[in-house]
Amino acid sequence: MPDLLSRLSLLGIGGHLEPARPLGRSASVTVVIPVYNYGRYLRQCVASVTEHQPGVDVEIIIVDDKSTDDSLDIAQALASKDARIKIIQHHTNKRAIATYNDGLEAATGEFVALLSADDLLTPGALTRAAALLLAKSSVGMVYGHAIRFSSELPSPRTTGTEWIVWPGADWLRTRCRSGFNVISSPEVVMRTSILRAIGGYRPDLPHAGDFEMWLRTAAVSDIGFLVGVDQAYYRDHAVNMNKEMFKSGTAQGKLIDLKQRWQSFEAVFSGAGRDLPEKESLIRTARRTVARHALDHANYAYARGFHDFPIDEYERFAYEIDADAQNTRAGRALARRKRLGMTSLPLHPLWAPSAAALRFSELVRRWRRRKIGV
Known part of the structure; x- marks a missing residue:
């Protein structure tokens, strides 16, 4: 039975709650893994993609951004044992946005996900996302919940029975009313054709690039949410990029976040959403x-x-x-x-x-x- 609280929470924001369906056919998904000095996490990250994702043909693209640790050596060792793994090697450090875009441009799967090397997918995450994307051709992006963790992995919820699908304009309107980004990033799977239509991450929004990408996607497609499941693990640790580069959690960091969120709205409504x-x-x-x-x-x-x-x-x-x-x-x-x-x-x-x-x-x-x- 649909959750009454979920139905009540959707009132006024346009989302449609419906029963989840199983994966209708095999699907190809490219997972881009950008890495910079995260060699200690890379094996576990790759294993979360290659294992326990039934019904999905996986392509993995590891993009090493001139790491100074053993990240590249580990990536090459993994690729030597698994033909599904490809490596893009930067000979100079290009930083995050260029690294993301290089990997996304090389994706060949029907669907695509961006997974930082310090994060993980949950079992069945790609299967569940692909099922919704195959069933709903209007949906350009699917996400679920991401578990934040710092040491031991909590047990994930993997047996959701419902989906929510929003018309893109309704999801976008809700973001304008709320102003917050509701997606960490590793829990997202996109339709590759939509990504090609809207383009990659913007280099002028290094802190809010994800948020702007989600807004831009909603401007041209519907948005899907997997109810009651955990799609990814987001790792909290002392050298997390947001803490190092953007002072996350501090007063100055919150102001940076506010400014880039506003710039994201400006960018979308002067670009992909200009004709809404x-x-x-x-x-x-x-x-x-x-x-x-x-x-x-x-x-x-x-x-x-x-x-x-x-x-x-x-x-x-x-x-x-x-x-x-x-x-x-x-x-x-x-x-x-x-x-x-x-x-x-x-x-x-x-x-x-x-x-x-x-x-x-x-x-x-x-x-x-x-x-x-x-």
Whole structure:
């Protein structure tokens, strides 16, 4: 029976819940594995692709971006034992976006996935994704849930019985209203023909390239979600690229993320989505949403007494993209808090309810992401 909560969660956002179907025929899937100094993870990553993916003809393209560890040696050893594995070797370090694109351009499978060398697929992930893509020719991208882990692998959910399919415009509208990226990356499988139509990752969006790619895909195709299954493992560790390059988890990192999310919306609506009937209303919604997020961060910093938080930078960014943001609820709240100043207490008593509400909304957002993908 369809989950009642899933059905209720879909109200107003256009997704259609339906029973999952088994894989209708054998499917070819290319998995691109970019690697830079992740030799210690590469064997496990490749094994997650070559094992326990029934009904799928796999092609693996490992792209070594001039690693200085044993990544290339390990890749070559794996390729010598498995004809399905191909290697692209960079003779200079081209960095992430060029590495992704080189691998994707070489893909020959009907479907394609990009899997970082420190991440893993779950058993049957490619089978489940291919089943939806074969059954729904309008769908250009399928994703599920990604498990975050740092040491031992948690047991994945692999027996989902339902799919959600969104018209691309509905999925895109929901992203404009939310403003958040709901996909880590390794849990995505794309239709290769759609990737060829929209092009690869943009080098001017190194932090939000994935998000912009998903938005661009929704501008030209429908989007599928595999309900109740875990499609990949996303590894958290000290040398994760987001932590090293983009200060993930810090105040500056969050601001970088906000700015690149906004640039992603701008890029999509000036490119693949420029002819969408709702383009103007969608970009207005995205503009207001991202500005609100910036002001929410500033308001939360005031409520918690974070004196070192770069509030002025967040406020300036919000007003740069939405000149009317100061007249919104979040803008008026920030003006009040600036007049009253911060407290030395861990949580300002006047603003505790709004801070708690913000935290609660974050919990709800995470629940929705796991439950129905948005």
